Amino acid sequence: MSVRLSRSNISRKEIEAVIDVLEVGYLAMGKQVHLFEKNLAEFIGGEVEVACVNSGTAALHLACQAIGLRPGDEVLVPSLTYVASFQAISATGAKPVACDVELETGNLSLEDARTRISSKTKAIMYVHYASNPGNADEILNFCRNNNLRLIEDAAHSFGCLYKNQKIGSFGDVTCFSFDGIKNITSGEGGAVVSLDQELIQKVKDARLLGVCKDSDNRILGQRSWTFNVTEQGWRYHMSELMAAIGRAQLERFKNGEISDLRVSLADTYRNNLKNISGIRFLNYNKGEGSKIIPHILPILVDENKREDLKTFLKENGVESGFHYYPSHLLDYFKTSYALPTVEKMAKELVTLPLHTLMSIEDVEEVCVLVKRFMNSEKS
Ligand SMILES: *Cc1c(COP(=O)(O)O)cnc(C)c1O
Numbered sequence: 001m002s003v004r005l006s007r008s009n010i011s012r013k014e015i016e017a018v019i020d021v022l023e024v025g026y027l028a029m030g031k032q033v034h035l036f037e038k039n040l041a042e043f044i045g046g047e048v049e050v051a052c053v054n055s056g057t058a059a060l061h062l063a064c065q066a067i068g069l070r071p072g073d074e075v076l077v078p079s080l081t082y083v084a085s086f087q088a089i090s091a092t093g094a095k096p097v098a099c100d101v102e103l104e105t106g107n108l109s110l111e112d113a114r115t116r117i118s119s120k121t122k123a124i125m126y127v128h129y130a131s132n133p134g135n136a137d138e139i140l141n142f143c144r145n146n147n148l149r150l151i152e153d154a155a156h157s158f159g160c161l162y163k164n165q166k167i168g169s170f171g172d173v174t175c176f177s178f179d180g181i182k183n184i185t186s187g188e189g190g191a192v193v194s195l196d197q198e199l200i201q202k203v204k205d206a207r208l209l210g211v212c213k214d215s216d217n218r219i220l221g222q223r224s225w226t227f228n229v230t231e232q233g234w235r236y237h238m239s240e241l242m243a244a245i246g247r248a249q250l251e252r253f254k255n256g257e258i259s260d261l262r263v264s265l266a267d268t269y270r271n272n273l274k275n276i277s278g279i280r281f282l283n284y285n286k287g288e289g290s291k292i293i294p295h296i297l298p299i300l301v302d303e304n305k306r307e308d309l310k311t312f313l314k315e316n317g318v319e320s321g322f323h324y325y326p327s328h329l330l331d332y333f334k335t336s337y338a339l340p341t342v343e344k345m346a347k348e349l350v351t352l353p354l355h356t357l358m359s360i361e362d363v364e365e366v367c368v369l370v371k372r373f374m375n376s377e378k379s
Contacts, residue, residue, distance in 0.1 A: 003362055005319040006181040007355040008297075009258050013251070024240075026221065029208075032243035034219040039250055040191060043159075046169030049200035051192045051215075052243065053207050056155045058236040059190035060088030060125070063173045065232070066192070066202040067123060067149040069094040069371065075151075076116055077125040079328040079342045080107040084177075085125055085153050085325045089174035094122070098328035100339040104283045106298070107134040109341065110142055110250020123149040128157035130181075130323075131294045132285050136162050140171055155190075156295040158183040159253055164289035168193040178246055181355065183262070183295055184253050186246030189238055202231070209233040219238065237375055258295050258356045265354055265363050266294040272367035278302055278374050280348075297354040303347035303379055310350060312373045317365055321351035 021032060037050040046052070053059050069075065071093030077085055079098040089096040100112035106129035113124065126139050136152075143150040154160075155177035157167045168174040174197070176182075178189035192203045204215040210233025214224045216238075238246075253259045273279050280300040284292055301309055310320050326342045328335040352366060 001362070001365055002317040003319060003353045003358065003366060004355070005321045005351065005353050007357050008180045008185055009356040010245075011248070011252065013248040014245045016247045018241055021240045026244070027240050028240070029215070029218045029237045030221055030240050031219060032240040032247065033238045035166050036186070036238070036243040036250075037191075039247055040193070043250060043254065044166045044168045045349050046165065046195065048169055048193050048195055049197050051207065052186075052238040052246075053192065053203075053236045054191035054238055054242070055236075056175060056179060056182070057084040057088055058207070059177070059192045060074040060084060060151065060153060060174040061091045061152045062203045062206050062234070062236060063175050063192050064088055064092045064094065064280050065124075065206055066199045067151065067173065069122060072120060073122040074118060074120040075123045075125055076108070076113045077327075078127050078129070079326040079339050080106050080129060080324055080345065081127040081153065081154070081327060083327050083330065083333075084155075085127060086333050088335075089125060092309065096125075096333060097121070098326075098333065098335050098339060100341045101129070101345070102134070103341050105132050105134050106130060106282055106345065107132060108139070109253060110138065112339070116231045117146065121146075121148060123151055125151045127153040127155075128160070130282055130296050131157040131160055131162060131165055131292045131300055132282065133157060133162040133290070134236040138374060143172065149173070155182060156218075157292075159259055159293050161289060161291040162285070163287065166265055172196075173199060178242075178249075183259070183293055184246065184249040186238065186249065189242045189246060206231060207236040208234045209235060223315050223340055234263055255282075261356045262293050262295075262354065264360060265358060266297055268360050268363040269299075269352060269367065272364060273299070273370060276371055276374050276378070278305070279370070294354060297322070297352045298323055298349050299352060300345065300348040301350060301374075305374075306348060306350060308377075309373050311368070313366075313369060316369050318369060319353060322349055323351050328337065
């Protein structure tokens with residue numbers, strides 16, 4: 001067999017949408033981006049405003065800038081994340097303060113975060129690890145009580161529900177990624193979502209080199225020739241081609257085509273491997289009204305078996321991954337202190353293949369391999 005860890009799922013719908021844009025011939029940011037933002041706002045609900053950008057990392061960076069982070073500020077962030085979270089914070093000159101995670105979820109440990117608050121702490125960047133929003137209310141209350149802003153790195157959790165609310169529809173500022181392998185893709189891409197109109201306006205200006213209100217003109221197929229700039233800006237806007245792909249993906253996500261299967265595949269893994277000793281799954285958020293549409297499927301195994309399991313899978317045509325090497329161990333973000341839970345999990349984590357070009361049978365075959373390996377290890 002041959003199973004990739006992750007893949008984009010592109011149908012005729014995306015291809016035709018791109019051809020349509022190419023035929024119109026306007027490729028920069030325009031009507032498609034405007035419509036994608038509208039479609040996303042409607043999907044997420046709660047009267048949010050949306051600003052689309054060219055990556056999830058750009059979304060995080062602009063969110064950090066829009067809440068006013070400056071050199072000298074500190075942001076609490078779990079170490080178990082893609083390094084994008086850390087880079088987005090440090091891009092503003094602020095310092096990412098690496099925190100430990102909960103053993104059961106891989107999400108930020110509030111207990112640890114609490115001990116790292118200082119007079120310089122301005123925000124928490126909360127990562128929904130493996131699509132689990134965890135206890136989002138508790139994090140939000142903690143931020144409100146401590147006068148901190150909350151940026152949710154929801155790169156894994158597009159379309160998930162927490163207490164019957166879509167991720168992004170409540171909270172402070174939420175960032176999504178639409179890179180090639182996320183729950184939906186726009187080729188590359190991302191979005192900043194918030195109920196705070198002023199904040200989204202800042203993001204919209206900053207994504208076009210800081211040119212005030214240029215986004216509005218672009219959508220009309222125009223641009224500003226005389227303009228003002230009041231802040232540092234970047235070339236982070238989304239293109240029409242990306243938005244066309246994103247809109248087609250959103251439709252296919254809404255009708256279940258590329259969302260329901262993720263849930264079924266993950267459930268199949270859990271059902272097939274739940275009684276295998278030596279394998280641990282992270283907690284699913286099974287609270288009232290919550291629904292997880294998983295982006296990745298990490299399991300934990302004994303640290304002495306991890307590399308052998310990965311090799312065994314590879315020899316049998318199954319790609320596996322590792323989310324993530326702890327950010328606080330990277331030279332650029334190295335901490336003077338240890339983070340015991342992240343460091344322990346990092347030795348045990350293996351990500352199994354999960355994407356919507358896989359079938360339930362593919363997952364069952366991967367599970368047979370995992371079981372065969374675990375059983376042979378026992379004897
Ligand atoms: C993918 C991802 C990002 C960055 O998104 P890009 O679109 O790849 O820039 C940030 N954080 C997490 C947790 C991610 O998985």
